[in-house]
Every structure is written in structure tokens, then in C-alpha cells.
Amino acid sequence: MWEKLFYREKGLFLQSLHPAAMLAYLLVFLLLCLLYENPLYLLALFFLLALLNLEAEGREAWEGFLKGGLLLVVLIMVVNSLVIRAGSTVIWSGPAVPLWGKLQVSLEALYYGATSGLRFLVLLSLFCLYNLVVSPDKLLSLLAGFAYYSVLAVVLATRFFPVVVRNLLRIKEVQELRGVDFNQGTLWERVQKYSSLYGVLLLSSLEDAMGIAESMQARAFGSGKRTLYRHHLWRPRDTICLAGSLGAFSLALWGWFHGYGRYEFYPEADVLIKDAATVGILLLVCLGLSLPLLLSKGWKRWPFLRSKI
């Protein structure tokens, strides 16, 4: 399951963007998805993210994310509809529960629950996209200027993660060759076998850490003032994407303060499309946000554009 989720370099346009531009773009998505309450707006974001995930060749990962999220969506809907009493269209009333009051499900509460569920799916799709297009190495090297020790420690930990997993398998194999059968014995015996595995793994990992420290020392770690070298290119495509996301965000904010994208669920749900401006603003915001998608399509099919951005 992990191989699908973990970032892999596929030579995609979306992966070639500067990490700062990509992060700004994803951040705008995140803010809008948490800001908007209107189901139509959330649906549009979801649609756009679906296209982006497919463009990033992440269909399998995305489907995995959505399948995992569905259970939580149902939970969100059930909790919302049972607890909220603000809705005026009651579709089911149940028996009275002590300390709680009468059970009641209203259409508005169900609607709100479904919208919350949709928002959760938008969030999942967004982070699926993040996992597909942002390389952890690039991200961490971008942050290294701000917090050197934290980032260095996190980079080391990320680098060491697969090593620990590999060591675990190696130690298990060695134990098995020496005659330890991990699938045999009572539960307590098995626990003992595994706990010896754990101890060996912890000790050998920490010994490795000492080795790393010595090799860092040998490479002059902490011997003087540190220099910083950046090698990420800022290309026209990054400017275009950044402008698109900033434009979309400012327009969305302007719209939000003028009431576009807001939505009242209680006591009665609003009309979905109040006026033409509701759709117009949504379309413009989506246009700004779809710039990377459009560029990516063009980048694949049009060598001239490819040479210019």
C-alpha cells in the first residue's frame, strides 16, 4: 500500500514546479476548502482535485484514499444528524433517551452532514495530490534555511525510516535461521520472541546512530558557520501558477466578504444558486486554480509551450 502513496519521481509537469509555488497552490486549496460552506463550491473543488489527481497519475492512490475515508464520512453524517436539533424539516423522530432528550433527525442536519463529508473527501483528495507531487526532499531543503537542526533531524529520520524497516526484516531472518519460529508457541511465547527482536533492533539502530554521528563529525559538522546552497530553479511556470493561485485566493476572499460561498443550513437550507454572480465567481476561482492543470496538459502536447515555460 505504501509504494502507491509515497512520492515517486515520474517526470510530471506538476512535480517539476518549484516547491514554494506548489505549496502556495496547495495551501490556497486547503484554505478555500475549509472556508467554503456552500456545497456547490466544495463540489467544484472536489472535481478540480479529481482531475489534478488523475493528471498526476495517481488514480490508484486516490481511490485508496477515498475508500479509506468513506467510513469516516458515514460517521460524520450519523453524528451530525443525530445531534443537531436546529433543522426545521424533521424527517424522523425516535424514542426519548434518558439524559439526552428525544432523538430527532432533520433533513437539514443530514444535508450538513453530507456537506461535511464532502469537505472531508476534498481534504483527502488534496493531501493525496500533495503526496503525489511534492517531493519530501525538496520540501525539507526549502525549509532548511529557517530551522536547520529540526529539518536536518527530520531528514535524517526520513532517510533512516526504510533502514529501520529493512533491519527489522534482516534481524527476523537471522533469528529464523537460528531456529526461532515466530509463528509457533503460545501467545506469551510469541510475545517473548518478538520482544527480543525489538530489543536487538533498538540497540542496533542506536549503535548506527552513533556511527552516523561520528561520520558527521568527520565531515566537519558543527565546526563553524554553515553555508547554504539552493538549487531549485524558479521558472516562468512557477510565476504563472503562483499568480493563478494568488488571484484565485484574493477573488475568493473578496467573494466571501460579499457573501459568495457562504451558506446557511439552519433552520432551513439556503437556495444552492442564489444569483448568477455565485456561479460567476466560482468559475473565475476555478479558472485561477486550474492554471497548473491547463499548463500540464499543454506541456505534454505542445513542444513550443514546453520550451517557453
Add this chain to the structure above:
Amino acid sequence: MAVSWGLWSTLLGFLAVCLLMVGWGRRGSMTSKQLSLLAVLAAFCAAGRAVTGVGLLFLQPTMFLVEITGFVFGARAGFFVGAATPLVSNFFMGQGPWTPWQMLSWGLVGASGGLLKVLFPRAGNGLLTVACFCWGYLYGALMDLWHWSVFVRPLTLKTYFLTWLAGFGFDSLRALGNLLFCAALGQQTKKILEYFHRKMVVEYVEGL
């Protein structure tokens, strides 16, 4: 709804974690041994979380290790190892809006270990086990806070209670797992970590 609490709670978690991590890296300098030891511990915890987290759902041999790290190496180290655990394992299991709050909660687990050390310097494995058991529930309650603020309306105590109740089974599994793992492996882990804690400090003797 006038105030978007989901937005604010997520942003607040994000900012808090950024500030804490940046502040953690800025304050003072670290030796290579401290740095690599903490990084490897974080990797170890993350691996424990990811390898068992998928198969055994919530029985992870990890939270007690973070707690003991805090106990042996101090609150600052405990916080880092705790906060880095979900961050690193989520690079492999999938980052999400839940990451900042997870980092904060895990960081608190580690920091609480350091606090225990200050309050009860000679505490044995028993106290740590009890603390780990409590953290199983407390961690669930903290994460429910985020979940509740983003996905549930209206924000009343009653709805929070219901959200918490929905996750009670998982929380109990986690607490029980912590209890078992800490009781079985705590003593051994503490010994190993204390050994490396002693090894970490190097003194150069002049004129030897």
C-alpha cells in the same frame, strides 16, 4: 456559520507546530551525537507506527517509547521525537490535515515524559506504564478535538462527547496496547536508552 472553526483550528495547529519545530531547531546548538540519536529514535518510532499501524490498527509499540524517550532524555528531546514520529511516518502513510495536531499530541506525550522525570526522578516502570495507559485515551481526546471542530456542528459539549464516544473503542485499544507494550518492554527500553544517554555526553579531559 460566521466563524469557520475548522479553518482556525487546523491553521492554529499548523502554526503552533511550525513555531515549535522552528524554535526547537533554533535554540542553542546541538552536537552530532544528540542530533543523530534523536533522528534515529524518531525513525524507529515512525517505523513502529507505520509497520504495525497498518496491520494491527491501533496496537502500536511506539507511544511508550516516545514517553520513555522524554523520561530519559528530557522534555525537549521527547517533544522532538514525539512530533517527528507522525510527520515521518506520514511521509509514507499519507500526510493530511490531521498531521499538525497529531504532531502536537505526540509531542506532548514526549514532553510529558520529561515532566514525569522532573516530578518523580526515581520513577520505575509502573508509573510510566500508567502514564502510557492514560495517554492512550488522552491522545484520542485531543485528536477528537480537531475532528470535532472541523466536521461537527454545532460545537457543543454534547456533540464533542458523542464524537469522543464514537472513537472510544479505538482509544481503548490504543490504551490497552500501550499498557501491554510498556509493561512488557518498558524496563528493557529504559535500560538501553539510559546507556546511550550516558554515552552521548563526551568530556574532553585537558592535559591527559
